[in-house]
Amino acid sequence: MPRGRLKEGMSIPSLDDDVFASDKKKALDNAERVIEIKLNSISDFPNHPFKVKEDEEMLDLIESVARSGVVMPVIVRPVEDGSYQMVVGHRRKYASEKNGRTTVPALIRNLNDDEATIIMVDKPRSKRKC
Incomplete structure (x- = not known):
């Protein structure tokens, strides 16, 4: 096949194709963002070490x-x-x-059990507000 000619049925990807996407665009596409997630689609973490109590602090948060x-x-x-x-x-x-809400703002992270546990216990537990 002569140089510069495409075989019939072949095409050159456009600049918009993922092949040519910039690193910046890829980073933006994969960046964490806050989205609203339905509360009924969220289950508790197994063996979560902290218990939710309806104490004065919780009433303030509510x-x-x-x-x-x-x-x-x-x-x-x-x-x-x-x-x-x-x-x-x-x-x-x-x-x-x-409060009768059906969604909550959330960050979705792909974490294994160890990573999730470290994040869970590493968060500060004082002065909890929403």
């Missing part, structure tokens, strides 16, 4: 969510069946449910 919504997104990880598992934000989820 009131705060009623006023302002959830300000700090929860962190979830995807499950094979298309649902999510809570990593960080059990209290915000509970406060949202108590």
